[in-house]
Amino acid sequence: MNAQRLCEGRVVVITGAGRGLGRAHALAYAAEGARVVVNDLGIGLDGTPDGAPAPDSPAARVAEEIRAAGGEAIAHGGDIATTEGAASLIRAALDTYGRLDTLVNNAGFLRDRMLVNLDEDDWDAVVRVHLRGHFLPLKHAAAHWRAETKAGRTPVARVVNTSSGAGLLGSVGQGNYSAAKAGIVALTLVAAAELQRYGIQVNAIAPAARTRMTESTFAETMAAPDTGFDAMAPENVSPLVVWLGSAAGTGVTGRVFETEAGRITVMEGWRPGPTTNKGARWTPTEAGEAARKLLAEAQPPGQVYGSS
Known part of the structure; x- marks a missing residue:
């Protein structure tokens, strides 16, 4: 029975895996036979240290939870938004398990403010963890996989990035978060195009689930009394993430999936709409008309979250 598990023998690195979506992903991958490197810096919701001691850190607890269930996992507490931390994360997988197959970029936090109240530090901190925290692990993992390909060992490599509906439509009070998540979509598209030659597939999800970052939004959305199905449980997102990170998803790359509850949607990005061509330079008035x-003639844009 175990031989039929979707990720049997694969080594999966997951950032921000100490809680919420990341923890759900780690447990789901382990249940499908993966050996998991659980990364989490152990910080508060706003990105400040929460003081958790290393032996009882969120990452260590999830790794122990996996091992207690019969799986294989190690904890990593490095800051993946630094070159040293991202490089050590990839080394941890290679040094411990001798290989790397899947990278799930998930780490993040919030510092919500309306734009006129948004400090530079709040902007930089959120963009740093979400956008640089995706770029650096991806860069170091891709460098390893490229070396493997050049050595004649083309991998079946997978990357799953984490964007958001805020990155696709925008979200009032989340200019920093929305910009970072939009950047992750663009990074995903570029990485998918550049890295496919090395056996690397790169996709992104835009999930909705109850986590520390969204608990106030989804606080009242609990399990339905008739079915017991908790629509906003983070575990609902993980099955698609596991499939995208497995060998089963061959040929799927450069895609963005919105996923929540029991729903999966392929998101379709910017495409040319109505167009006109004068064949010469417009005047400002003509261009406006x-x-x-x-x-x-165009389709109306989607509504920004939180707008009226």
Whole structure:
């Protein structure tokens, strides 16, 4: 029976895996036979240290939970938004298990403010953990996989990035978070195009679930009394993440999936809409008139979260 598990023998690195979605992903991968490197810095919701002692850190607790269930896992407490931390995360997988197959970029936190109240530090901190925290682990993992390909060992490598509906549509009060999550989508598209030659597939999810970052939003959404199905449980997101990180998803790359509860949606990004061409330079008035005509023919944009 174990031989049929989807990720049997694969080594999976997951950032921000001490709680919430990351923890759910780690447990789901382990249940499908993966050996898991559980990364978590052990910080508060706003990105400040929470003071958890290393032996009882969130990452250590999840790794122990996996081992207690008969799986294999190690904890990693490095800061993946630094070159040293990201490199050591990839080394941890290679030194411990001798290989790396899947990277799930999930780490993040919030510092929500309306734009006029948003400090530079709040902007930089959120962009740093979400966007740089995706780029650096991806860079170091991709460098390893490229070396494997050049050595004649083309991997079946997978990367799953974590964007958000805020990155696709925007979210009032989350300019920093929305910008970072939009950047992750663009990074995913570029990485998928650049890295496919090395056997690397890169996709992204835009999940919705009850975590520390969203507990106030989904606090009242609990399990349905008739079915027992908790629509906002983070465990609902993990099955797609596991499949995308497995060998079963061959040929799927450069895609973004919105996923929550029992719903999966393939998101379709910017595509050319109505267009016109004068064949010469417009005057400002002409350009405005043309733009209004095109807008009248175009599909309306999706509503920004939190707007009225």
